[in-house]
Amino acid sequence: MNEIILLKLGEVILKGLNRNRFESTLVKNVKRAVWPYGNPIVSDKQSTIFVEVDGPYADFDGAYEACKKIFGIVSLCRAVKCSLDFAELKQTAGDYLARQLSRAKTFKVEAKRADKSYRLTSPQIMELLGEYLLDRFPNLSVDVKSPEVTVYAEVREGYVFIHGNPERGAGGLPAGTGGHGLLMLSGGIDSPVAGYVMAKRGLKISAIHFESPPYTSDRAKDKVITLAKKLCVYAGQIDLYVVPFTEIQEQIKDNCPEEYFTVIMRRYILKIACGLAERINAGAIITGESLGQVASQTLGAIRCTDEVSSLPVFRPFIGTDKQEIINLARKIDTFETSSLPFEDCCTVFTPRHPKTNPTAESVKKAEEKLDEEKLLDGILDRTERITLYAPGRKYRNISEE
């Protein structure tokens, strides 16, 4: 059977003069998402993207699942392409949707004609096809208001697409159309999800991670790489920057009062992130902070850290409960990886009683013994860049990885 995936565009079509740029990025993203499941044949017409997969290892189911994760798609469905011959059309519709129709109680038929020269009008198609299906599936009755299954017949030039109920797509805007953000990726639960929601609004994502060997291990670093890779499924290619942070942390421990360790560390993290963001042309910093979740995420602490930032800091979860974030983490498949029990830089030298409500003056006083210039000197040059992609072509072509 000649199956095809239909992707309906969302907000993209409202973008006026910029629509072309959005659409071409989206088509590119679709190709990249489908590629692991066969050779993609993608075309774009009348605010619908048509996707076919070709090649000996083509996996249509896999391609369809992948399409559900593409931002900028509001709904999608798998359809079958058949000829204009009405007898064939009826037969195909019955066969193709047999599984859904034989289990449903109510249905209706919707017909659309892009090709107005077709010999049957839309109401005629609906009537005749509906009649045939009623006959073939005795369990069905017609309900035009809220049917369990809607059978769509879309007549285009030269062929007809038949499909059932469309599913909701990932929504949002095509990744990479809304500027460039630098995500602080700690290895915890919140930060990858923060990257996900900002990518959904179209941001291209780069990520920054701070490592403090020997207090943190290679396993911890690889955990972050795994998380970033999982994010690539949604956000596309991600550059991950790994900053050597041991010396700064040791200096803070030696020279600052214990209850200020975390807030001072976060100020340094943000300074370095802003420096990097400028270098790579990112316009915002993204963090997974949620107000009051831990001592460093109180309003006072956030004020103290934001003070050193030269860029807007996006905190998509500032008003979100942990459980909601966890639910999203499960959805994007990062929760299990995030839960692996390795130390990260945030848990190294955690104070016993962190200051929950620091003020700018007290923090400045607490960090005055540090030689900031010396500590930050050349740190970006010692930063490692790792370019990550979504998992490659699945199934047989493992050698291509």
Added chain:
Amino acid sequence: MIYLDSAATTKVLPEAAKAAVSAMTEVFANPSSLHSFGYEAEKIREKARKAVASAAGVKDEEIVFTSGGSGADNLAIFGYLKNKKGGRIITSAYEHPAVLECFKALSPQFETVYLKPEDGIITPDSLKKALTPDTLLVSIMHVNNETGALNPIKELSCVTKDFSDAVFHTDAVQGFLKENACYSYCDMASFSAHKTGAPKGIGALYVKKNVRLKPVIYGGGQEKGLFCGTENVPAAAAWTEAVKILAPTLLKRREKAELLKKKTEELLLSLGAVIITPKISSPHIVTAAFDGYLSENIVHFLEKKEIYVSTGSACSSKKASATFSAIGMEKYSASSLRISFADDTEENDIDIFASALEEAIKTLKRKQ
């Protein structure tokens, strides 16, 4: 030597053997060790997980390594049914003993149903009829090890989901890396390394994310606590290499096997054999019976010429075969030969085998 018994086991690929040696002598650390040397070993293991998952069309974290195919089958069946009280469990009458014996052991607590194949195949319709609301588990093999029958596991899995809440397991030991299948539509699938160019002693169970299993082997928490014991890193290293070489060539190898199978079947027919292998079958296996002969005698005759084939399944050669009774071919059980091709089997090998077989039939007939 002409080795026509690849369904029993295969020669380890040189690249795989090399990887195993390196993991034994160089990166020999325990993957559970905290130090970076241990982590090196863990990475080797995780690479194997990735390779196997990729070839099976599933996610990395859905692969649990086991001691082999039987270990995987036992984990799937006992692991899923542990703590469940009563209900129906369904399998086919011609499963590998690794599944059949599990069902036998569980038959006091559960209602066991054995589906009969039709034309050698388990049909979705017959499964549909057997499904009840209290069915807990269905286990149908992908490729039958004795006849090569190729079951429509995708359809079987869909029927299971459509008409019950049961989980669908498949013993894919003879299908993995041989059939172009994606196992993600099943709930569980068992694989074994040694059937395709890797060493014995390692296998894997694919477990879909939402399927909850209980451990079968308890211990130090390896493999998410489901199959404990220090990980067999050398075997995993070898398996990675085998998968890397064999997965991308699957279709080509399959095409070649199709040709060999066609030729073999023709030659066997010309010698008066009855072909047992059904029409819908794996191209790697041909099973045929020579009525009136004891296949055991033929095997021993051929071994003198360094030609190795099996009588039915290597695992069940000592007992009457469940497969043959299931497909209604009991009378051929003792007279059937299984010829299974390796990747390096050439047409010429089949010619030599056929002429030796012809000789066997003549010689052995005289002895009767």
